[in-house]
Amino acid sequence: MGNLLLSIIVVFLILGGPLTLFAAIKISNILFGGLKARFVKVEGSDLPHVLVKWDQESYSINICRVKVEFDEMVKGGRSKVFSFTLEDKKAKAKSFLLPMKLEAEALACFTDQGAEGLRNAYSKSYFIIECETVDGEAQIFKLRKAAVQKQLAELFTVPKEVDTLPETEPDKWSVLTRVFPWRKVVAVEEVEGGEESAATGAKKEDGPRAPVDFKVTKVWIEPGCIVCDACENEAPAVFWVQEDTCIVRDNAPLDDAAAIKAAADGCPVDVIKFDTVPLAKQA
Numbered sequence: 001m002g003n004l005l006l007s008i009i010v011v012f013l014i015l016g017g018p019l020t021l022f023a024a025i026k027i028s029n030i031l032f033g034g035l036k037a038r039f040v041k042v043e044g045s046d047l048p049h050v051l052v053k054w055d056q057e058s059y060s061i062n063i064c065r066v067k068v069e070f071d072e073m074v075k076g077g078r079s080k081v082f083s084f085t086l087e088d089k090k091a092k093a094k095s096f097l098l099p100m101k102l103e104a105e106a107l108a109c110f111t112d113q114g115a116e117g118l119r120n121a122y123s124k125s126y127f128i129i130e131c132e133t134v135d136g137e138a139q140i141f142k143l144r145k146a147a148v149q150k151q152l153a154e155l156f157t158v159p160k161e162v163d164t165l166p167e168t169e170p171d172k173w174s175v176l177t178r179v180f181p182w183r184k185v186v187a188v189e190e191v192e193g194g195e196e197s198a199a200t201g202a203k204k205e206d207g208p209r210a211p212v213d214f215k216v217t218k219v220w221i222e223p224g225c226i227v228c229d230a231c232e233n234e235a236p237a238v239f240w241v242q243e244d245t246c247i248v249r250d251n252a253p254l255d256d257a258a259a260i261k262a263a264a265d266g267c268p269v270d271v272i273k274f275d276t277v278p279l280a281k282q283a
């Protein structure tokens, strides 16, 4: 019996040692070191900045998206959500400051006293900052509006270890989507010469596509495009992504049916449609 107890204690110490250490590191990260996010005011800029800060030495992460949500929890109140994506290749492995280039209506959420005429609008307003890593993990910070305004009233001195990003506009696609279309986009090498070069019809260099046994006779795009660029990267001769939607180019060649199918399959919101006829019927 005594030997059994001793064995259990030894096993517990062997297994429990690393586990206890791991738990202690996690807890200390949360309490003292882990990721922190808050709003700050930076000298020379009228834009609210998000400061995302962590101890790189003990906490190795790559942040790829910052989402900011504003809510007034009163009947008829406001709600705004905007996200800022730092594409995979540019994901930040270092603490950073993000100046948010927002429209006037969104900026008002930071400065006003709540939606007009709504009792308690101010006291029931809060912001949520969500920081997402390239592994898809997210950490959330919830702040009352009063606290945010206090943060934005004090001038923040940017420490050396913090990168300041250029003024950044919110993502054009719906921030509610949990699809990560930019990952497909950044997998493609940048084409020199930008849009015009990309429209030459050059294929992605990721191996040949599986052959298809049909011919495409018509392609169209239904409402709901989130301008993720994936289709244009897949079939640049056919698809052209504009500021707020994607269109099929005038006189687009439909001879590469495999590319069109791949673009439709890769569309995260499934809005690319096409008609086909079997190849066997083409005499």
Ligand code: SF4
Pocket (backbone or CB within 6 Å): 181, 221, 224, 225, 226, 227, 228, 229, 230, 231, 232, 239, 241, 245, 246, 263, 266, 267, 268, 269, 270, 271, 272
């Ligand atoms: S049509 Fe689909 S794949 Fe093309 S940009 Fe829009 S959402 Fe992306």
